[in-house]
Amino acid sequence: MAKLNSPKRVVSGMRPTGQLHLGHLVGALHNWVALQDQYDCFYFVADWHALTTDFADTSQVTQYAYDNAVDWIAAGLDPERSTFFVQSMVPEHAELALLLSMVTPVTWLERVPTYKEQQETLGDKDLSSIGFLGYPLLQTADVAIYDANFVPVGEDQVAHLELSREVTRRFNRFYGDVLVEPQPLLTKVARLPGLDGGKKMSKSLGNTILLSDDADSVKKKVRSMYTDPKRVRPDIPGTVEGNPVFLYHDVFNPDVDEIEDLKSRYRAGKVGDVEVKDKLAKALNATLDPMRERRKELASRPERIREILVEGSRRARTVAVDTMARVRDAMKIVYR
Ligand code: TRP
Secondary structure, eight states: OOOTTSOOEEEEEEOOSSOOBHHHIIIIIHHHHHHTTTSEEEEEEOHHHHHHHHOSOOTTHHHHHHHHHHHHHHTTOOTTTSEEEEGGGSTHHHHHHHHHHHHOOHHHHHTSHHHHHHHHHTTTSOOOSHHHHTHHHHHHHHHHTTTOSEEEEOGGGHHHHHHHHHHHHHHHHHHOSOSOOOEEEEOOOOOOOOTTSOSSOOGGGTOOOBTTOOHHHHHHHHHTOOOOTTOSSTTSOOOOTTOHHHHHHHHHOOOHHHHHHHHHHHHTTOSOHHHHHHHHHHHHHHHHHHHHHHHHHHHTOHHHHHHHHHHHHHHHHHHHHHHHHHHHHHHTOOOO
């Protein structure tokens, strides 16, 4: 159990399936950074979880893991204050997931809404594996093995957390009060549409701005953004609501007066798209510039990121090993 008077623990993970983009920044990383002030945070690269959908080609997983960790630090996560680790470097996650699988009815996993949804939306992938079905169970182990009180997640993960809570309760019913029931920590996050106006930024749709994009690419990508299509000339009044260019302004541009001015001129047909977009690109680059600085520092010492993950994984593992000793005791699977 978590010790009295120690800060509550937060655990969250990210799958290393590609380069991180602005959606990750506002959807997770900003929140992760803020949580460092208040909680004992464990943040990890969920590399086994990446295999649930991408098992056929594993050649990029470790590179993405390193790249993502660089982005975390660039975004303001501090490996001195938080524990960064890699799921597969703490193999006890697999042991706990296996033991949890013994008490978990298959139907509980089948009825997690993301299971069927993803099978439908990711139709090009073979999602018939036990690993994919067991995704939320492995996620339960990820969290329970650290006695996590809170799990910062987006809306899409709430069903997984609910499953985690049910599974830990069921486990505790059999073996005593062993596992902490995790609570979701839902933060209201701005949903960023894709550059193409599509529902969200996604690597596979190619509609993202990467955290590692340089200033010029950002400008070019913003220039190509979807905006009000009926505005073929700057003197045609445009629609601000739901317009991705203005949605981004609202999220990234701290100059509210500038936004208001642009919006009213846009509605009146008194501003060109290029001005609105270039001001957005400027705001985005102002957000990304400090990250670029930190990334440059890290790039000069590439071995540093590996060390951080190895050291963090070692630290995480000491906690995981303790929990597993407790779990084996509670289950009476002990030989000594
Ligand atoms: N399922 C999460 C996602 O896709 C990633 C993840 C794996 C996770 N294990 C976790 C998140 C444990 C929080 C806690 O975003």
